[in-house]
Amino acid sequence: EVQLVESGGGLVEPGGSLRVSCAGSGFSLSDYAMHWVRQAPGKGLEWVSSITSTSTYMYYADSLKGRFTISRDDAKKSVYLQMSSLGPEDTAVYFCARDRGTGALDLWGQGTMVTVSS
Amino acid sequence: QSVLTQPPSVSGAPGQRVTISCTGSSSNIGAGSDVHWYQQLPGAAPKLLIFGDMNRPSGVPDRFSGSKSGTSASLAITGLQAEDEADYYCQSYDSSLSGSSYVFGSGTKVTVL
Numbered sequence: 001e002v003q004l005v006e007s008g009g010g011l012v013e014p015g016g017s018l019r020v021s022c023a024g025s026g027f028s029l030s031d032y033a034m035h036w037v038r039q040a041p042g043k044g045l046e047w048v049s050s051i052t053s054t055s056t057y058m059y060y061a062d063s064l065k066g067r068f069t070i071s072r073d074d075a076k077k078s079v080y081l082q083m084s085s086l087g088p089e090d091t092a093v094y095f096c097a098r099d100r101g102t103g104a105l106d107l108w109g110q111g112t113m114v115t116v117s118s
Numbered sequence: 119q120s121v122l123t124q125p126p127s128v129s130g131a132p133g134q135r136v137t138i139s140c141t142g143s144s145s146n147i148g149a150g151s152d153v154h155w156y157q158q159l160p161g162a163a164p165k166l167l168i169f170g171d172m173n174r175p176s177g178v179p180d181r182f183s184g185s186k187s188g189t190s191a192s193l194a195i196t197g198l199q200a201e202d203e204a205d206y207y208c209q210s211y212d213s214s215l216s217g218s219s220y221v222f223g224s225g226t227k228v229t230v231l
Binding site: 035037044045046047050059060061062095097100101102103104105106108109110111 | 158163165169170205210211216219220223224
């Protein structure tokens with residue numbers, strides 16, 4: 001089955017760090033650019049970051065101010081998002097998604113919830 | 119404040135046609151960037167509905183159609199069905215002097231009366 005499965009979410013204190021992971025199966029992850037998109041509770045979608053298929057380029061939303069780092073390990077068929085200096089505004093469901101080209105995201109995971117609270 | 123503006127809600131009776139607008143600017147839709155549309159059912163991940171302004175992925179009913187003109191794009195749903203009740207988002211790529219990034223619209227909730 002073609003799917004993406006996120007993991008690693010949880011409760012983290014303000015100022016803390018967390019790494020979320022996304023495992024792909026049923027397709028060749030290395031052929032695709034991959035994205036992270038988040039959705040705060042009751043809010044809309046917010047694009048977070050993307051990485052090209054060869055890891056040549058990584059892109060980030062300006063609002064993140066350099067706190068997040070995207071990476072991938074094609075041997076493990078996984079994409080990661082390392083998050084640091086987390087604040088309550090980062091509380092959201094984090095989705096990973098596959099890019100079919102020109103930014104169209106044709107395969108999404110179920111999401112992993114990140115809660116930043118003391 | 120989203121770079122792409124959508125109406126918060128639209129509604130229609132079963133069988134009717136509804137349209138959702140996505141208004142951008144010269145730095146995104148008006149610059150020729152592709153527009154994509156997603157449907158998000160309650161509690162679920164988004165699903166790609168339209169890519170490249172007007173193309174449907176395999177499996178998406180032809181009741182859904184997309185168009186683009188100038189700095190705006192639209193999603194039309196014809197023959198509205200109860201199962202179409204969901205949130206809909208447009209997406210494009212924005213490139214300005216301050217930087218470049220993918221952007222989503224503010225989202226539109228479709229209610230089937």
